[in-house]
Amino acid sequence: MAAAVEIVAASKRFGEIEALNRIDASIEAGRLTGLVGPDGAGKTTLMRMLAALMTPTSGRISVAGHDVAAAPAAVHELTGYMPQRFGLYEDLTVIENLRLYAELRKLGDTGLEQTFERLLQFTQLGPFKTRLAGRLSGGMKQKLGLACALMGRPAVLLLDEPSVGVDPVSRRELWQMVGELTDEGMAVVWSTAYLDEAERCESVLLLNHGRLEFAGKPGRLTERLVGRSFRIRGVASDRRRVLAETLDLPAICDGVIQGESVRAVLRAGASPAALDALAAQHQGRVEPAAPRFEDAFIDLLGGGPGGRSAIAGRMPEVELAADKAVTCRDLSKHFGAFVATDRVSFEVQKGEIFGLLGPNGAGKSTTFKMLCGLLAPTAGEATVAGYDLRRAPSRAKLELGYMAQKFSLYGLLSVRQNLEFFSGVYGLGRATRRRRIDEMITTFELERYLESSPDALPLGYKQRLALACALMHRPPVLFLDEPTSGVDPITRREFWTHINGLVRRGVTVLVTTHFMDEAEYCDRVALMYRAKLIALDPPDALKQRAATPDHPEPTMEDTFIALVEAADIPARAAA
Amino acid sequence: MSAVQIETAQRSLDRSRLFALVRKETLQVVRDPAAILIAFVLPIVLLFLFAFAVSLDVRDVKLGVVLESDAVQAQSLAAAFSATRYFVVTPARDRREIEPQLISGDVHGMVVIPQDFDLRLASAERGPLVQIITDGTQPNTASFVGGYAEGVVTGWLAGQRGGTRALLRLEPRYWFNAELASRRALIPGAIAIVMAMIGTLLTALVVAREWERGTMEALMSTPVSILEIFLGKLLPYFGLGLIATLGCGLAAIVLFDVPLRGSWLALLLLTCTFLVPALGQGLLISALARNQFVAAQVALITAFLPALLLSGFLFEVDSMPFLIRALTQIVAARYFVASLQTVFLAGDVWGLFVPNMLAMLAIGAVFFTIAARKTHKSLDT
Numbered sequence: 016m017a018a019a020v021e022i023v024a025a026s027k028r029f030g031e032i033e034a035l036n037r038i039d040a041s042i043e044a045g046r047l048t049g050l051v052g053p054d055g056a057g058k059t060t061l062m063r064m065l066a067a068l069m070t071p072t073s074g075r076i077s078v079a080g081h082d083v084a085a086a087p088a089a090v091h092e093l094t095g096y097m098p099q100r101f102g103l104y105e106d107l108t109v110i111e112n113l114r115l116y117a118e119l120r121k122l123g124d125t126g127l128e129q130t131f132e133r134l135l136q137f138t139q140l141g142p143f144k145t146r147l148a149g150r151l152s153g154g155m156k157q158k159l160g161l162a163c164a165l166m167g168r169p170a171v172l173l174l175d176e177p178s179v180g181v182d183p184v185s186r187r188e189l190w191q192m193v194g195e196l197t198d199e200g201m202a203v204v205w206s207t208a209y210l211d212e213a214e215r216c217e218s219v220l221l222l223n224h225g226r227l228e229f230a231g232k233p234g235r236l237t238e239r240l241v242g243r244s245f246r247i248r249g250v251a252s253d254r255r256r257v258l259a260e261t262l263d264l265p266a267i268c269d270g271v272i273q274g275e276s277v278r279a280v281l282r283a284g285a286s287p288a289a290l291d292a293l294a295a296q297h298q299g300r301v302e303p304a305a306p307r308f309e310d311a312f313i314d315l316l317g318g319g320p321g322g323r324s325a326i327a328g329r330m331p332e333v334e335l336a337a338d339k340a341v342t343c344r345d346l347s348k349h350f351g352a353f354v355a356t357d358r359v360s361f362e363v364q365k366g367e368i369f370g371l372l373g374p375n376g377a378g379k380s381t382t383f384k385m386l387c388g389l390l391a392p393t394a395g396e397a398t399v400a401g402y403d404l405r406r407a408p409s410r411a412k413l414e415l416g417y418m419a420q421k422f423s424l425y426g427l428l429s430v431r432q433n434l435e436f437f438s439g440v441y442g443l444g445r446a447t448r449r450r451r452i453d454e455m456i457t458t459f460e461l462e463r464y465l466e467s468s469p470d471a472l473p474l475g476y477k478q479r480l481a482l483a484c485a486l487m488h489r490p491p492v493l494f495l496d497e498p499t500s501g502v503d504p505i506t507r508r509e510f511w512t513h514i515n516g517l518v519r520r521g522v523t524v525l526v527t528t529h530f531m532d533e534a535e536y537c538d539r540v541a542l543m544y545r546a547k548l549i550a551l552d553p554p555d556a557l558k559q560r561a562a563t564p565d566h567p568e569p570t571m572e573d574t575f576i577a578l579v580e581a582a583d584i585p586a587r588a589a590a
Numbered sequence: 591m592s593a594v595q596i597e598t599a600q601r602s603l604d605r606s607r608l609f610a611l612v613r614k615e616t617l618q619v620v621r622d623p624a625a626i627l628i629a630f631v632l633p634i635v636l637l638f639l640f641a642f643a644v645s646l647d648v649r650d651v652k653l654g655v656v657l658e659s660d661a662v663q664a665q666s667l668a669a670a671f672s673a674t675r676y677f678v679v680t681p682a683r684d685r686r687e688i689e690p691q692l693i694s695g696d697v698h699g700m701v702v703i704p705q706d707f708d709l710r711l712a713s714a715e716r717g718p719l720v721q722i723i724t725d726g727t728q729p730n731t732a733s734f735v736g737g738y739a740e741g742v743v744t745g746w747l748a749g750q751r752g753g754t755r756a757l758l759r760l761e762p763r764y765w766f767n768a769e770l771a772s773r774r775a776l777i778p779g780a781i782a783i784v785m786a787m788i789g790t791l792l793t794a795l796v797v798a799r800e801w802e803r804g805t806m807e808a809l810m811s812t813p814v815s816i817l818e819i820f821l822g823k824l825l826p827y828f829g830l831g832l833i834a835t836l837g838c839g840l841a842a843i844v845l846f847d848v849p850l851r852g853s854w855l856a857l858l859l860l861t862c863t864f865l866v867p868a869l870g871q872g873l874l875i876s877a878l879a880r881n882q883f884v885a886a887q888v889a890l891i892t893a894f895l896p897a898l899l900l901s902g903f904l905f906e907v908d909s910m911p912f913l914i915r916a917l918t919q920i921v922a923a924r925y926f927v928a929s930l931q932t933v934f935l936a937g938d939v940w941g942l943f944v945p946n947m948l949a950m951l952a953i954g955a956v957f958f959t960i961a962a963r964k965t966h967k968s969l970d971t
Contacts, residue, residue: 068811068969069968094811096808102804103808105803107614111614115614116812119610119611119813160808
């Protein structure tokens with residue numbers, strides 16, 4: 016049987032930029048193929064070419080037997096495409112959107128109602144048929160997008176990052192739906208930056224910097240790592256220190272924190288002896304672990320960054336007036352009749368990494384903004400470094416550094432001007448200001464970008480700059496709002512190296528994230544759902560709560576889903 | 591498929607697909623408060639504005655009359671100033687009373703009737719009878735005050751000399767707008783502005799919005815053709831424009847007492863014709879600018895401002911400098927405003943309408959041709 020998609024030496028250039036470089040691949044029908052790679056790898060460009068919305072600069076792509084450059088109309092007939100951004104009309108209802116797409120594909124009136132019924136049932140959107148698409152939650156929007164892309168039973172279904180910004184529960188549902196479709200013989204291409212999703216695909220195309228690094232079953236890539244992945248358990252000392260030391264070993268190519276333990280990957284052909292010695296030094300033990308796709312991915316790209324953070328090295332030990340870095344009691348926020356945060360209470364110790372997790376719209380951003388003094392609470396109280404946010408908000412703000420989603424740097428100012436601006440905002444003296452700026456430039460290696468705009472910076476440097484700006488006044492408490500969304504795994508590791516280093520100096524970190532593996536870096540995780548705090552524990556303890564006899568070692572994602580579903584049961588019973 | 595076949599596929603027109611798009615767009619218009627605002631609320635606001643606030647008529651101008659002479663004739667002239675409805679007179683005995691008011695702008699000019707007024711009147715030399723001082727900071731008002739004050743004096747003189755013997759009197763009479771109420775000429779212009787807004791601004795915005803929100807990308811991945819996408823956009827806004835014209839016309843007639851001396855048929859036909867270049871321009875803007883902010887800026891500068899300034903609506907085309915006058919030739923609103931003023935104030939003058947309509951269609955054809963060349967069903971630019 017012919018492949019559903021044939022890509023032969025396809026390249027795409029945008030002016031000077033080579034987005035894709037001689038890609039050769041084929042995609043089979045009846046299979047879920049993952050298109051994987053970090054941000055900017057060329058995933059969306061390839062997707063758009065498969066959807067015949069762009070033509071390759073050189074090479075050839077055929078989809079369902081038709082060339083995308085010569086016969087785009089035929090390709091449009093035979094493919095369903097779901098763009099990265101929600102491509103439906105927010106001011107039309109669910110059923111109006113479905114009807115529009117049915118008519119554009121000329122499905123005819125006969126059996127149309129059954130088709131809608133089937134799709135609504137499939138996506139569980141039946142009860143929301145007459146709701147405006149703009150009022151759906153993130154997960155439901157993606158399901159509606161999927162339903163519209165499925166109209167007319169396409170031979171090839173193209174989904175561009177369908178799971179971005181979607182919480183783990185909706186993500187799992189989407190995944191199951193797509194599984195059913197491939198069982199019916201459809202070819203499905205699912206692009207993603209989540210490496211745990213890639214692992215579950217039947218076949219993956221791994222892109223990096225516009226090049227195809229790997230094509231085939233994910234297991235084949237992971238196989239190469241057998242015998243090289245380990246877990247260090249039961250260490251007596253600080254696991255962040257163990258990680259830093261592990262990463263500095265020449266035999267190690269990658270390492271992350273996983274709850275109480277440290278996960279390490281050996282370089283090809285290296286001996287685990289040094290790792291054993293290090294573990295013994297900290298009274299821990301080394302156990303072999305099953306390799307993950309992410310280990311293989313980092314290995315393929317040449318390994319992660321080292322364990323030392325230059326910025327943490329220069330930071331003096333943090334002094335904190337209060338013993339609790341952040342506290343909140345019965346914190347609530349109402350927007351009209353809508354309750355965004357409902358009586359949330361917790362305390363964060365000095366030098367702790369505290370994670371705030373939850374599905375979309377659960378209220379974590381609202382809670383976060385109240386703690387940074389960006390939103391006034393409706394009720395309840397909160398303190399940062401001992402200062403009451405209601406009585407001394409500006410004093411409290413001097414004690415905290417805030418790194419917003421998308422970094423919030425000034426694109427019209429140069430890198431140096433951004434640094435100067437943020438040091439000025441925090442009212443540092445002239446001499447201190449100059450010293451700190453020089454320090455940030457050296458430690459984050461910003462020298463060669465000083466005169467460019469932050470917008471022109473590679474993502475990793477942009478993130479360094481954002482962190483530098485947030486750290487300018489040496490805050491004892493650091494707030495990070497989805498600091499790594501859209502950032503590739505290598506850059507994310509480098510970022511966490513800095514954070515771990517800062518925490519070892521006594522900085523307290525509060526972080527929100529959609530990456531479940533990042534929750535593992537946290538000392539404690541607070542899970543929010545429907546404006547309430549439904550769980551608060553160290554990651555390993557949370558995972559224990561989700562463990563069942565047939566599933567003794569649930570992942571953080573399994574845990575998240577289990578806890579959210581458990582919280583739904585009393586809610587359903589009440590309704 | 592050969593290249594020719596693809597071209598037909600890209601440009602094909604399918605009735606049911608087009609109908610689906612038109613229905614979608616109509617639903618969006620009905621649910622979009624901005625569209626309703628521009629199509630129905632803005633016209634009414636503009637009409638009110640032009641009817642009551644923006645009047646180009648000069649009336650009730652404040653004037654100081656300094657009566658330095660006690661002669662009977664001098665008092666009679668002062669009374670003549672008070673009698674005209676164009677001036678509101680502040681009487682004074684000394685010019686020093688009026689000067690500060692002139693400086694502060696409380697009066698726009700002053701007329702000094704000198705002490706020796708009766709002597710000057712009697713003398714054969716015919717030296718200046720009165721002194722007229724105007725406020726030069728507002729040149730238009732100043733020249734009006736000067737001219738009209740002279741007129742009052744001349745008229746008064748004629749009355750004095752002629753007495754009852756005047757058998758012949760010159761009485762000016764303005765055709766089509768007998769009371770010279772500028773509102774009557776302005777309201778047809780207001781309709782042109784509203785149509786430019788609906789046709790160009792709204793169209794440019796809604797297409798740019800599809801690009802911005804990513805809905806265009808999803809739409810383009812379906813078998814729909816580019817012709818269907820654009821007709822699906824144009825038809826609803828064409829309809830909206832006609833409904834708004836009807837609303838404006840009714841409001842003008844019922845609320846503002848503007849006569850419609852021509853026929854409704856001519857009015858609607860003219861509007862239909864004007865919508866062709868207006869929509870074409872909107873489509874062209876959206877083909878070039880794929881975000882709403884840029885589209886709005888371009889539409890305001892290239893459609894709204896010319897419709898306001900270069901259409902002959904506020905400023906008469908004939909009194910513009912040559913270059914600007916030449917520029918108005920390519921402003922479709924100019925032909926529309928001239929035709930609208932005729933249809934409202936004069937009647938159905940097809941000899942004027944037909945060339946104007948042809949000009950508008952020609953401008954529209956240019957816009958559509960460029961827009962069609964610039965648009966492809968592809969994300970490659």
